[in-house]
Amino acid sequence: MKQALEGSQAIARAVSLCRPQVVSAYPITPQTHIVENLSRLVADGVLDCELVSVESEFSAASVALGAVAAGSRAYTASSSQGILLMSEVLFNISGLRIPLVMTCANRALAAPLSIWNDQQDSMAVRDAGWIQLYCADNQEAVDMTIQAYRIAERCELPVMVCVDGFTLTHTLEVLDLPDQQLVDAFLPAFHFDRKLDPANPISVGTLVSPEFFTEARYDHHQALLQSAEIIEQTRREWQDMTGRDTGGLLGVAGDADARVGVLVLGSITGTLQEAMEASTDTEPACLITLRAFRPFPEQALRDACSGLERLIVLERALSPGAGGIVGSEVRAALSSLDRPPRVFNFSVGLGGRDVPLETWSRALAAVAGNAGAGFDMLDLEPSRLPQEAL
Amino acid sequence: MTQEIEIPLAELRRNQPRFGGLESGHRACLGCGEALAARLVSESAGPDVMYANATGCLEVFTTAWPDSAWQVPWMHSLFSNAASIGAGMEAALKAQGKATKVIAMGGDGGTFDIGFQALSGMLERGHNVLYVCYDNEAYMNTGVQRSSSTPHAAATTTSPAGSESMGKRHLKKDIVSIVAAHHIPYAATASVAYPSDIRKKVRRAMGIEGPSFLHIHAPCPLGWGHDGALTIEVARLAVQTGLFPLIELERGGVAGAMPIREVRPVSDYLGLQARFRHLFADSARAREELEHLQALANHNIEVYRLRGESRQDCMDSEGADTVRRGGMRWA
Amino acid sequence: MIEIRIHGRGGQGNVVAAYLLATTAFEDGRYGQAFPNFGAERRGAPVTAFVRISGQPIRRRCQVIEPAFLIIQDEALLHVEGVLDGLQPGGGILVNSSRPGEEIGGLIGREVMALPASPLASRILGRPVPNTALLAAFLALTELLPIDALVRALAGRFRGKVLDANSRLIEEAAGMVPVGQWKEASSETGA
Numbered sequence: 001m002k003q004a005l006e007g008s009q010a011i012a013r014a015v016s017l018c019r020p021q022v023v024s025a026y027p028i029t030p031q032t033h034i035v036e037n038l039s040r041l042v043a044d045g046v047l048d049c050e051l052v053s054v055e056s057e058f059s060a061a062s063v064a065l066g067a068v069a070a071g072s073r074a075y076t077a078s079s080s081q082g083i084l085l086m087s088e089v090l091f092n093i094s095g096l097r098i099p100l101v102m103t104c105a106n107r108a109l110a111a112p113l114s115i116w117n118d119q120q121d122s123m124a125v126r127d128a129g130w131i132q133l134y135c136a137d138n139q140e141a142v143d144m145t146i147q148a149y150r151i152a153e154r155c156e157l158p159v160m161v162c163v164d165g166f167t168l169t170h171t172l173e174v175l176d177l178p179d180q181q182l183v184d185a186f187l188p189a190f191h192f193d194r195k196l197d198p199a200n201p202i203s204v205g206t207l208v209s210p211e212f213f214t215e216a217r218y219d220h221h222q223a224l225l226q227s228a229e230i231i232e233q234t235r236r237e238w239q240d241m242t243g244r245d246t247g248g249l250l251g252v253a254g255d256a257d258a259r260v261g262v263l264v265l266g267s268i269t270g271t272l273q274e275a276m277e278a279s280t281d282t283e284p285a286c287l288i289t290l291r292a293f294r295p296f297p298e299q300a301l302r303d304a305c306s307g308l309e310r311l312i313v314l315e316r317a318l319s320p321g322a323g324g325i326v327g328s329e330v331r332a333a334l335s336s337l338d339r340p341p342r343v344f345n346f347s348v349g350l351g352g353r354d355v356p357l358e359t360w361s362r363a364l365a366a367v368a369g370n371a372g373a374g375f376d377m378l379d380l381e382p383s384r385l386p387q388e389a390l
Numbered sequence: 391m392t393q394e395i396e397i398p399l400a401e402l403r404r405n406q407p408r409f410g411g412l413e414s415g416h417r418a419c420l421g422c423g424e425a426l427a428a429r430l431v432s433e434s435a436g437p438d439v440m441y442a443n444a445t446g447c448l449e450v451f452t453t454a455w456p457d458s459a460w461q462v463p464w465m466h467s468l469f470s471n472a473a474s475i476g477a478g479m480e481a482a483l484k485a486q487g488k489a490t491k492v493i494a495m496g497g498d499g500g501t502f503d504i505g506f507q508a509l510s511g512m513l514e515r516g517h518n519v520l521y522v523c524y525d526n527e528a529y530m531n532t533g534v535q536r537s538s539s540t541p542h543a544a545a546t547t548t549s550p551a552g553s554e555s556m557g558k559r560h561l562k563k564d565i566v567s568i569v570a571a572h573h574i575p576y577a578a579t580a581s582v583a584y585p586s587d588i589r590k591k592v593r594r595a596m597g598i599e600g601p602s603f604l605h606i607h608a609p610c611p612l613g614w615g616h617d618g619a620l621t622i623e624v625a626r627l628a629v630q631t632g633l634f635p636l637i638e639l640e641r642g643g644v645a646g647a648m649p650i651r652e653v654r655p656v657s658d659y660l661g662l663q664a665r666f667r668h669l670f671a672d673s674a675r676a677r678e679e680l681e682h683l684q685a686l687a688n689h690n691i692e693v694y695r696l697r698g699e700s701r702q703d704c705m706d707s708e709g710a711d712t713v714r715r716g717g718m719r720w721a
Numbered sequence: 722m723i724e725i726r727i728h729g730r731g732g733q734g735n736v737v738a739a740y741l742l743a744t745t746a747f748e749d750g751r752y753g754q755a756f757p758n759f760g761a762e763r764r765g766a767p768v769t770a771f772v773r774i775s776g777q778p779i780r781r782r783c784q785v786i787e788p789a790f791l792i793i794q795d796e797a798l799l800h801v802e803g804v805l806d807g808l809q810p811g812g813g814i815l816v817n818s819s820r821p822g823e824e825i826g827g828l829i830g831r832e833v834m835a836l837p838a839s840p841l842a843s844r845i846l847g848r849p850v851p852n853t854a855l856l857a858a859f860l861a862l863t864e865l866l867p868i869d870a871l872v873r874a875l876a877g878r879f880r881g882k883v884l885d886a887n888s889r890l891i892e893e894a895a896g897m898v899p900v901g902q903w904k905e906a907s908s909e910t911g912a
Contacts, residue, residue, distance in 0.1 A: 004747035006740065021485035022478065030759070050481035054474065055511030062471035062508065066478025069465050070440060072485050074478070092467050116759060137780075167782050171756035172740045174747050174778075196463035196479070198438050198490055205443075205466035206453035270780030352759065356783045 002176050007138040007168040008033030010175055011077075011103055012040075014142040016047040017183040018101075018149045020075040021190070022067035024052040026060045028082040029115045030165035031105040035077060057082035061089035061102075068098045069204060071195035073149070076100070079165055080107035083121040087128065090158075094129030095220065096205055099152040099192060100159075101145065106266065106316075107165040108351040116352020117165040118316035119266060122293075123325050129220055131159040131227055132294040133247070136269035138168055139175040143246035144291070146178070147234045149187050154234070155227045156194075164267035164316075166352070178242060186241055228295045249297035252304050254286035259309040261341070262363060263288040263330060268314065268348070268355045275360035282364050290326070298333045305334055308341035312363045314378070316349045323375030346378035353379055409436050416459035417451040421618025423582045423608030423625060424448055424497070424524040430585050431493070431522055431604070434592035437462060440479050440492050444472035444500030447531045448524060470504040472496045473512035476519040484518075491520065491596055498525045498539035502563050513572040513601045520595045520602045523565065526610035534613040538563040541633070542686065543679045544665045546613070551668035556679050561686075569603045570639040577603040578638040583626035586711040587636065587648065607634045615664020627659035630707050632687035635694045649698030651708040653691065656684045722775040723865060723907060724785040728804050729794030732764035738794070738852040739770035744874040745856070746774040749866045754779040767801050774865065789906060792859055793817060794838075794851050799829055813903045815859055817851040834862060836897060845890045846883075853887050854894035861895035863907035868895055 005013070011034050015023070023042075025035040041047040050067075054060045060076045067074040078086060083104055093100055104122045108114035122132060131151060135141040141163045148159040163169055196204065208216055228249060235248035251269075254276055260283060264272060269289045276287055288304050288311075290297070305311055311334070313327040322328065327345025334340040344367045349355040362378060411432025418425035428448055432439075441464040443449045449466040452459040467475045476494030483490050494512070496505055501523040512519060528546045529535040536549040541562045545551040549558040570577045575598045580588045588606060595602035609625050611618040628634035629648070633656060636648040657680060660666035669676050669683070691697055698706040725742065729735030736757045743753030751774055758769035771785040787807040796818040798804050808814070814833045818825055822835035836858045838851035846853075853875065860866050868891060875887050 002747075004740075004744040004753055022481045024478065024481070050485045052477060052481050052515065054477075055507060055514070058471065059474035059477070059508050059511055062467065062474030063478035063481065065467060065471075066442060066465075066475035066480075067482040067485075068478075069475070070479040070482035070486075072482035074482070088468055089471065096467070166756070166759040170736075170759060171754060171782065172743050173754045174752050196440050196465060198440065198463055201437075201461060201463045203453050203458035203460045203464045205449075206455045206458060207450050208455045212455055267782050271783050274780045354784045356786065357781060 001179065002174060004172055004174050005138070005177070006033065006170065006172045007141060007163065008170065009037045010138050010142050010177060011145055011163065011169070012037030013177055014145040015075050016041045017178065017180055018075075018146055018187055019073065020049050021072035022050045022052065022064065022074040023076070024054055024060045024063035024067070024074065025076050025078070026054050026057045026082060028057070028079045030107060030117070030169045031077045031079040031082070031103065033169060034103060034105065057086040058089060061086035061093065064100050064102070065089060065093050065096070065098055068100050068192065069096070069196050071190075071192055071197070073190035074100055075102065077103040077105065079105040080109055080121045083125060084109065087125050090125050090128040090130060093158050095216075097156045097194075097220070097223065098158055099156050101148045101152050102158070102160050103145065104160050104162045105165040105169045106162055114351035117167050118350045118352070119162065119164070120317045122160060122162045123317040126294060126325070129224065130294060131155070131157055131224065131231070131292065132162060133159065133292055134162045134265040134290060135168065136267060136289055138171065138173055139244070140246045141168055142175060142177060143238060143242070143244060146183055146187065147238050147247045150234050151227065151230055153190065153192075154230050155223060157223055157227055162266065167267040176242075176244070182241060186238065224295045228292070228297060231292055231295075247291060249292045249300045250304060251289040251291060252286055253289075255284035256286070257307070258284045258286040259307070260285040260312070260364065260367075261288055261305060261308045261310070262286070262312045262314060262360070263290060263326070264314050265290045265293065265326065266316065268316070268359070271355055271357060272314075272360050275357040278357075279360060282361065285364070293326070296329060296333065301330065301333050302337055305341055306337060310367055311341040311343050312367055313343060313345045314348050314359070314363065315345070316347065318347050318350065327375060342373040344373050345375040347375075348378045350377075355379075409433055411435065411437070411439070411460065411462045412452065413459045413461055417454060418447070419612055419618065421611040421621040422447075422451075423610060423621050424526055425451065426621070427524050427582050427588065427606045427608045428495070430582070430588045431592050431606075432462060434589040435491065435493060435520075435596055438490050439463070440483070440490055441465065442467070442472045442475035442479060442492065442494040444496030444505055445469035445531070446497040446500055448495065448497065450531060469500055471508050472500055472505055473508040473519070473521060476521070477512045477515065477517045480517045480519050492518065493520045493522060495522045495524065497530070498523060498527060499529045499531075499537045502539045502565050503537055509569070510572065513569060513574050513603070516600055518599055518601070520592075520604065522604045522606065524606055524608045526608050526613060527562070528610070528613050530610045530613045539565065543669060543683060545668060546665065556668060556675060557665070566603070566605050566637070566639065570642045572601070573642045574601040574603065576638070576640055577605075579605045579607070579634065579636050581607040581625045581629050581634060581636060582609070583622050583629060584636065584648070584711045591638070613665070615667070616662050620662060624659070624662050626707075627654060627662065630654045631656045631659045632691040632696055633659060633683070635690045635696055637694055644694065647694045647696055648710060649703060649706040650691070650696045651698045651703060651706040653697060656680070656687050722773055722777075722779065723790070724788045725772040725774070725790045725792065726785050726788040727770045727772065727792045727794065728798045728801075729768055729770070730764075730798070731766045731768050733794050734850055734852045735768045735770050735794060738792070738856060739772045741852060741871070741874055742772045742856055742859075743774070744877065745860070745866050745871045748870040748873040751776055751866070752779050758784060767798055788812065790815065790859070790863070790903070792855055794855065796820070796825065799825065805829065805831070811906050813862065813906055815855060815862065817855055834858075834898060834902075836894060838894065841894060842890060845893065846886050853890050857891040857894040858898045861900050862898050862903040864901050864904045865907045
């Protein structure tokens, strides 16, 4: 049913529709509204689950891990410093192949302290072995949260659904929240083969010597690679049931004959798409939205970029001393094309800096001169730099 | 007509049907106090359990892939989250309507130090989890480094004794009092020297709906520097000197303590262990530290009223656990 | 698409006002988007929220830099730097104040519409919360959305006596401003 909902409220309702049996979280801006809304749903008897309000993000992830291991569907959510605090557990969850879903309400990392949105937090745990999905709007946040449970439980891998903090979590907009019947039909009751059970005792999380460790990592890597097909399959099934094409590995919009492409993740998609469609005086371009960053959709990306001469990667994270994170991976993935596009990599919108409509024209202008294809900060304000840096 | 069959006592004991949660054949060092304690706990807890194990010796020596010594559902996640994993298991079992008891376990490092916050959170939230701490008073898994459980003056690799050092400067953290201050239904200390006492306390904790805590003193022959054959003797002396009082606390108040029939001087205990060897040097500083440790033991004896009657008490430090010594068996 | 900026003070329900207006658009079958200018501000500090209303799905998520209308929840905010920035030519400023609009307008050199929203709310609701009255007046001025859509949006938050009181407040506030005076400005931008 169509509703006007705040993003966090919509995500909480979507989680509730998935019938988690254990929800465990620790509050942090901008994730708080999600957990508050879930707590309200439990208090009002809408959601029947064990709500564990823990003493840290480290425990939030650990409780969720213990709950899934014991055979229950679970959920957690965090942001920023919380993601870092639970990072040790995140690696553990994926290594144990625990089907858990969490929301990352994307926020910058300190220092300097910023409570505002960028994607440094989820990028910091890109190697944690989770599936990472990035949402462009709150409809995707709802749909991809529900799809995430299906994907996680099919692959026995954890899924992190990334939603831009504030820009999505605190934005009220019109979206379609599916009804319980539909979600029940889409998502079977929780089943986990390797659950801990006194009737069939197993040992989980054992010490593994060098004789077996490489094989364990191979297995994990393969599972992530193979999840790409399951992500696409789940996208198709969701589309069949709802008519909405949300989820999947990536989306492409714009001119099919374009020689210039712009690649983004997350909530700046809509702004850039609107700017792209409104800009009639620039050369034809296409907009590629990465929905899955892990598994990295190498083949789909190559297909989407095969005709491009130039690709602009805009990202909301930074690897200091190297440059872009997404940009580097995209460049590497495209290098095997016969005629790879030149990749221009920019950071935008770090620490909550507004990403205006002009970002589109500014990005096109920055690469029009065929300048060096490296990394730069597109929205840097030199006047605000410390004087000695000038 | 009944026929009398002579069965040797040892064989009778072996043939008793007893649940074994932790099988033999694991890779613990000889004389390992923790392995013994974990076996006793798992025997008494029975099969309807789920274990969350912190990183440490116990996890390493029982589960070298592809082998496992555990006959019960068991999971190791990380060093510092055993209590939280246990809490998550308990929440899941509650949601599923199951009565399976969750037991979280860690060493003193995973309990006193790195897992302390998770433990406090689990206790405060009132999860139905029994937390067992196997206390060998240092980070043994990484090669004997000091923990906040290491006793005052003990030498470890990070608190060595030397010309400028008498071992660990600081006191052993009073974990059971801190745990009891969460006003949980039941917290107790135990020692591998008193297996029946451990069994009794595990059963007590298993029957409690809510958080409970069992702190088991478990010597490490390698880290403490004593012969592996002396594990029980050393553990018993810790109790008999008053350095490791065996107490029970209910809702934060002391509910019981094992009396010491004959209080032994701390030097009897310390003298068996290489980690305290420097206290027996002929120096004023060593004598001072010995006196200090004796004062700590005396303080425990006074606070918990550990001095028993001189008459035989089947529940005191001489009587408990052994029929031969005139005590009684609980199991 | 119509873009509106709402200025208020932390604790005054700045975000609630924005959400309410976007929900009113939804109740009228349109698309609404509302979000705060996310800050770490405490009670009393100046805060801003943005609203977009459109017949089509709204895709842009950038801040509203050039609003067609400003709704100011506290008169003193008119003197805070940046509050009037980017207002479109011919755009309207609606201010919560007991003073006449001309007097306030004279001080800032722009045309201002004033509504004593706080005293009005105090009298009818028993609490000086200006949001409902300001939104009712805004809808009356612009005729952007029907007044009863605002009542329906409020019905999602309140029931019974509180909803009845809010409905009376809406009716009274809407009657205190010249209906349709900003209609041209609101239709020009094509909501």
